Structure formats: C-alpha cells, structure tokens
Ligand code: SF4
C-alpha cells in the first residue's frame with residue numbers, strides 16, 4: 493500500500509419510514525428503468541427496491557437490494573418497531589439462497605441497487621424521483637479512500653456474479669443481453 497488517497501463520492505438514500513405509505517411507486521420506477529430496453533416493462537419482481545408491508549399496523553419499509561451472498565446466514569435477527577416484531581429475513585437486503593427476493597425472475601441472477609448508474613448521470617435515483625411523499629431522499633458526500641480498495645460498483649457486482657455462476661455463464665448472459673439492447 494503506497495498511502496495514496498483519492499476522492500470518492502458516497503451516495504446515500506435516506507428512508508423516512510414515517511412518511512412511507514406503501515404505494516410501491518419506487519418499485520415500479522426501479523423495475524421500469526432497469527428493464528431491457530429501458531421502460532419496456534414493469535415487473536416489481538425485477539425491482540432493486542422492495543417495500544415490506546405490514547398493512548394492519550400501517551408499517552411500510554422500503555429495502556434496497558444489497559450484495560449477493562452465496563450462503564444463507566447461520567442466524568436470524570428480529571427487529572422491534574413500535575413494539576411489534578419483524579423477524580427472520582424480513583428486513584435483510586441481501587440476495588441470498590434462502591429466498592427469492594432480489595433475484596431476476598427469469599435468470600435467477602442476483603439484483604443489486606446500482607443507485608441508478610447511467611450515462612449521462614441521473615439527477616436523482618429513480619426510486620427517489622418517484623417517491624412523491626419524500627420518504628426517500630438522496631444525499632452525496634465526498635470521502636477520501638485508499639486507491640487500492642476503490643473497486644467501483646460495477647466491478648464488485650461482476651465479481652459477485654463470477655463467483656456465483658462462473659465466468660463463462662456471465663459472459664454468455666452479457667452477450668445475450670447485448671443482443672436484446
Ligand atoms: S437507487 Fe435506482 S437501482 Fe437503487 S433501488 Fe432506487 S431505483 Fe432501484
């Protein structure tokens with residue numbers, strides 16, 4: 493390590509669960525934006541954000557897809573919100589073998605929030621743009637990081653896929669998607 497530092501933008505989506513009313517517009521916006529070609533379909537199963545709903549208790553929790561993990565965790569955790577328990581895997585953001593959440597429904601490939609990487613850059617991630625009650629708000633800050641550990645999101649996602657499916661299958665899938673685009 494040579495001690496070199498570089499700047500990195502840290503992107504954050506803040507969730508105010510007291511404002512979320514479970515409309516699922518964020519799911520629709522995300523799924524539509526990430527369909528291939530863009531906006532060609534709307535299937536919330538392809539969304540990288542899912543709203544965990546407890547309608548009887550008026551609790552709605554938007555969860556964004558995190559990293560793929562190849563093995564389910566050995567333990568479980570329970571959250572207590574307003575005195576009510578939300579247990580097991582309800583609030584976890586991982587794409588993992590224990591459940592179908594955050595997996596592309598046709599291919600089974602893991603889904604992961606990319607903060608809506610696009611070229612040119614979006615003004616706001618799609619889920620934030622379409623959350624009309626401001627339950628989701630977007631923030632950026634600059635941070636110094638060691639150059640060696642600055643893997644970008646794309647590299648991390650590809651590494652995850654290669655680890656799960658092997659390089660050949662990932663290359664085949666990309667070639668197939670490229671033909672569709
Ligand atoms: S930031 Fe973009 S990719 Fe991530 S959940 Fe929101 S809409 Fe989906």
Ligand code: SF4
Pocket residue numbers: 511512513514515516517518519543552554622623624625626627628
């Ligand atoms: S769009 Fe906003 S209010 Fe609607 S479910 Fe998503 S986070 Fe909640």
